[in-house]
Amino acid sequence: MKIECKNNGEEKGEASTIRQVSVGLVVTSSTLMVGMNVAWPCILPKMQSDPEGIHITEQDISWLVSLSGIVGMFTSLVTGPLMEHMGPRRLLLLILLPVFFLWLLLAFAPNLSLIYVSRVGLSASMYAISTFIPLYVAELSQAEIRGAIASLTIITSCVGMLTTYATAHFLHWKLATALCAAPFLPLFLLTLFVPESPYWLVRKGMKDEARSSLLKLLGPRADVDRALRDIPNVRKDQVSLLGQIKLLKRKEYGKPVGLVLAIFLLRELSGHNTIFFYSVFIFQRAGVGVDAFLCSVLVGCVRLIFSGVSVAIIDRAGRRACFIGTTVTCFLAEMTSGAFLLCDVTGASWVPVVGVLVYVASYGMGQGSIPWILLGELLPIPVRSVGASIIVFLNCLLLFGVNFVFLMAMNILSVGGILCLFSLSNVVLAVISYVWLPETRGRLLKELENICIENAEDLVVPDHAAERGAYKNEGMEDDVMKTRL
Template identity: 40%
Template structure:
């Protein structure tokens, strides 16, 4: 049985590479969490300008509308430059935009910095999740694919803590300064072997895999497997225009539609509203504790349970974890709606507990699993284009919810909004149970043609989660019984 110690010994190179890549997503979490600083700015008596309620909403939501535009170009840039190179090129302006927000006392420049950090932050999500899936082997892909959500949770918590204990300029400056260590780390990560082989650069792909795999690993077999998978899909050139043409094939558009639905349901289930308007949410729910202290509890809970998700996802599987967590999130939202409707001060603590249960379940499955599936299930022929589509939808609904939800809650009430959030979470669980296959342990090559048949859910009648990787160093029996020469 493969143990964590075996993973560390034989997979440490790809673990380190993924950790360096994923660290860049902390700035995406900071971008979401920085929304609580808007309330601090509105209370700052030394601020040389006034911020209206409408401007506060736009400071929160502008990241979404900027991201809708930027994600449309991300797929093309990934194909042209390579995901690792593009990642390193984006981090420098990201850090500078944060610093601009911190040192400027001009509202227009703060808006400019906010738009740039939002646009690049969502672009990083588009790049990193598929990249992590391409850098690592199937037996650790689930654990490593949960790292992006952990990095986002860590950045979110950092922004909440900064807002609780520091003035908004200092917290914003720290968000920018912390981008530069990630930039330095990404420079040492080899380029995606999949992208290199699609570009016909097999020798560079071999060198990339040699830096990512253990010395005992059969590099040539993995290169051949990747090359055969790409050739099977007629992607030797890998142009972005070909991806548009390939999207018309059912084997490609079916998983893209399914993943798009998962991403949308994940967002309309209430998570983004809680994370971007957490202080407002606790005030509207009647929680008597300091709302910024409650916000820090939200950040800690999400980080903790995202870490738990990384530990168990390769044992439990993606599909059952997502079904369980979405059902729990939906139940928590129903409880919040019921307590707010009752409106009794003696039970005002229950919404806080319910929110923490929601956030814990979100960190366990609803948060990381859809993005893990994006990295695993997107077909290679349309991977860059499809990642852009999924992230563009994510950005659009982030903007829509962050801009409109405060007004909707003022009209309909938090209780009805919570009931609607809960219903969407239940629908997410039902969609997952009916249509989402289990991807645990399957190679990316194995998943390329998963939706080519008539079955609504691939692998439904097969033994799931035990497919050996192409060029795998070890078989299912373990390293002691199958070590390659």
């Protein structure tokens, strides 16, 4: 009888996992937009060389690449409150349909002004998605599989990036741009079947709707009442924008937000977006002796492959170890590439290419995905929307500054000097992560809500996912949790 119950429990668990992964795939597919928008500047050299195309100067290129940061600053500030007002599902639907038409406008714009308009609209959509999708995914997933599902945002982003790199290499720039529109109409239709976040519904006092959402996510045989009890109640005064800002002054809320903010800003200073935005220009200026467009396609392939590795290991190895390890590797790769370019070693032009690919591989395995997972896990529930908006706003501000001055800085310092400078940020990021970053693997969002950052030992929490799984089928999870707490 025990074995039958256990097998029945395993079957229910598998069905629930399949449901959550299916929903997660639909939601995270929206980040195709992120990868496509990041990689699209690789099309600009072809636009410049097209005799029948629109005249684009180097200053236009700087603006078309970096204005996404300006747009992101304003978009991120309104996305959090907007998500809190209308719900993440409806906000996602509101974004996806215009994206389809904006890509077509960018492909067939008759003048430079409309190229700027479409680029602004796409950048706004990209940063809105980047701000709330990690929160939405975290609230749709159980703790045991939350890391893997959240990592799918990076996988789909990499697919979008690789697709854009490849089409830019093989196709005319107008066709390559137009193809970016293809996924978003069917994705809009699929999102109609995705449930709303049960956490948002509970915050709005809609318990019956939250129960229905959990039934869609977990299945009719799941203990929905227990899952509903795991969702913390948030007072109405904490849901308001002013209430969340006031809570940030308290240490248990302000410090987790500050830690995630530091991780995002230092990662931006390491130059990851610059490498992806300006990949073709970097390889052309570095004189590596390999076709620059082919190198960009390799960058996309490597990032996709190792982001897939990240999905496989993130819920086993843990966030903390993966992030620190990949950050150190990113430092070594950037420093090695930069040093070889500065020294101009004869016959070693392949070393910077390999170094950049190692950087991209390490970035894909942890540094690229984990900060976004932490955005959904570490931000306390009462300040999630405002905290995410602040973090993405300041990240966009820094992104704009770094990308806007990059071409000028590359002319002064050379590609090698820039890479060496970028690598130093990874050193600081690794130290901060080692001292203060907690392990969030296997913890319920309710458990993570009041993490207070005091020192590294207090923050490295044990993994209780296995403990919960061992008792899940016998209905003893509540007793285990009460005993531990």
